[in-house]
Amino acid sequence: MGKIIGIDLGTTNSCVAVMEGGEPRVIENSEGDRTTPSVIAYTEDGEILVGQNAKRQAVTNPTNTLFAVKRLIGRKFKDDVVQKDIKMVLYKISEAANGDAWIEVKGEKLAPPQVSAETLKKMKKTAEEYLGEEVTEAVITVPAYFNDSQRQATKDAGKIAGLDVKRIINEPTAAALAYGLDKKRGDAKVAVYDLGGGTFDVSIIEIAEVDGEHQFEVLSTNGDTFLGGEDFDLRIIDYLADEFKKDNSVDLHSDPLALQRLKEAAEKAKIELSNSSQTEINLPYITADQTGPKHLVLKLTRAKLESLVEDLVQRTISPIQTALDDASLTISDIDDVILVGGQTRMPLVQEKVKSFFGKDARRDVNPDEAVAIGAAIQAAVLAGDVTDVLLLDVTPLSLGIETLGSVMSVLIEKNTTIPTKKTQTFSTADDNQTAVTIHVLQGERKQAGQNKSLGQFNLEDIPPAPRGMPQIEVAFDLDANGILNVSAKDKATGKEQSIVIKASSGLSDEEIEQMIRDAEAHSEEDKKFEEMVGLRNQADSLVHGARKALEEAGDKASAEEKEAIENAAKELEEALKSGDKEGIEAKMQTLSQASAGLAQKMYEAEAAEAGPGPGAQDGGQNASGGSDDAVDAEFEEVKDEDKK
């Protein structure tokens, strides 16, 4: 069974999306666009063009370039909307034998489903190219006010395109799904405000929880079929042309290329003003007359734009009120308001909606794609995919062990999808350390003590060796049920110990959130702590290494060198007690220098002897090679007294 895709078959633009790995994903078409114009053209040489191609040749082929077919699908010829449309479009709309509205193209009569099928075919192909497999099933959206005949006709269009339409869902419902409004408990009343390119639709829907399932019901719809983003652009274009005329006595409306540039600039400016309070429209060489070339440079403020379109936004308010009245609801009955359609990105629109409803609208889903995304979500539910996704969980907090310096070393990062397994190699902190304690921690703080202790165990009988030599492989295995298996194995002896930590021994949701908040609040502090510990460990190694070197050097070291090194080591140990970062660093420097001379001597001596190099000369900070996990092996605390 292949994937079921979700298609938003719009009046001006269409969009296709599919669920991938539990995430809805809008698919780009072959031209790289995320939406495709709902335009279909039948050319002289028998080609059928769909999308941008069809749009680009509209001027050369007006009677056979079809757009806004959605206004005709499923309607009778005598329908008011159809009659109005006839006056607005350049292609021929005629009556079929059964009274339906059909379109005449190159002398042939076509049913609207046939025409829309071409758009659906392109969306199908787009999905197939992306998925790399055949697509035969889809969910298609329609306006909430579509009647049975229109819904059936849309389904037919799907069939003609080779798609088994698993379900026809309402656009506002799809938008609500995209916003995850079906995940909330209980019932909710949602207002969907859809202001797109050419039409405005407002719907009041009720989401009811029945036996654990969510059911959607459209309570009322209203709108304005001739109000959209393009009207906003028109206001800006007219303003720009008027201003230009004032200074240059030229009407740009009559120059097709100038008008086109104005249109693009107006749309661009409108979009920029959603994010800035001011923008500049700069169009050099916009036109020319006998005096030479003319340029258009104008500043446009957000305030000015708002004054130009204020009444348009105001026009959307009364349909909302009517819809509420029809649903017998008041503003306070509305639980959520969601915004759909590109024009809702405008701050003025958001403000007006907010002041009407008395609350902020949800707009976190891309308003151009919300409907397609909702269709994809519905498609995935029908395909049974969504349940699979629910099986995957994440671990909410990091898991790790305590290492030298009371630091928490993370093995599994928070928000890792489970089940998961991670191993890392650690080592001993002291020479001849024969046991290590594995203290399992959960949390985000760097200081071990600040995190939640989940349990601990010891691994014993480690053969005596210099510190940093033994390789202890620690494995964290977190299964799908949240049960954590922690094991520690001495690679040399093969001896292993482990502990099982049940999921319930962790933290509650609230505690988890608190921990994460704490970690963020203390991040500076934790960072300093981590640096300090790192420094301490380094200093420790240095002291240890220096003393060891002295031992091994024996009489090769002069009395002065011995004294210098011993003193430096003692001073460093003192500094460590104080916890003064700069002091420690300075003393480390001193000690390094003091031991440097001796080290040099030792190397020269060995080179002369041509013997193997000394083992732990590097202070044991690095892992002994071989193991892949031992990238940054660290040291462990030992607790000799308890033997479990």
Add this chain to the structure above:
Amino acid sequence: MAQDQNNHDNPDTPADQAEAGTQDTGEATAEAEQAGAAEIAELKDQVLRSLAEMENVKRRASRDIENAHKFAVEKLLSDLFPVVDSLEKAVETAEQTEGAQPIAEGVALSLKLFVDTLAKSGVEQIDPLGEPFDPQVHEAMTMVPNPAAEPNSVMDVMQKGYLLNGRLVRAAKVIVAKAPDA
């Protein structure tokens, strides 16, 4: 050896009693086995699906990355094209203006530099004057009767088009000739 549990030869032996016992639980065991087998089959299916989906996601991810590399600059470039347009107009104007020769030359060279630099990034200009109209890469602004030109050919280029690594970023805005009405 020790008595075999499945020894059928002695009906009175404890083994047989054990067997009688196993017969009652035999059905239960068979059921449990079936349920187990069914669960295994389902889990196997899920695992295979997950693996397959992972393969698909990997493949798509690498394709997304490839596309991102190829077309990352698309937005930036489409914002720069109007600059080229303006420079072209500037050159045109300067060439027609008395005494603007030095400026014309300078601007023309700047324009050339700009276009050459764009070309290095995979940008190709579409300048289809005289060619047949192709909606894949041209946008018809208007159609004008023209006896001198081939019908459906581009008789004027109002704005050049651009391709980025073969993908259309901006269609050329053209005026298309049509046969004059007889």
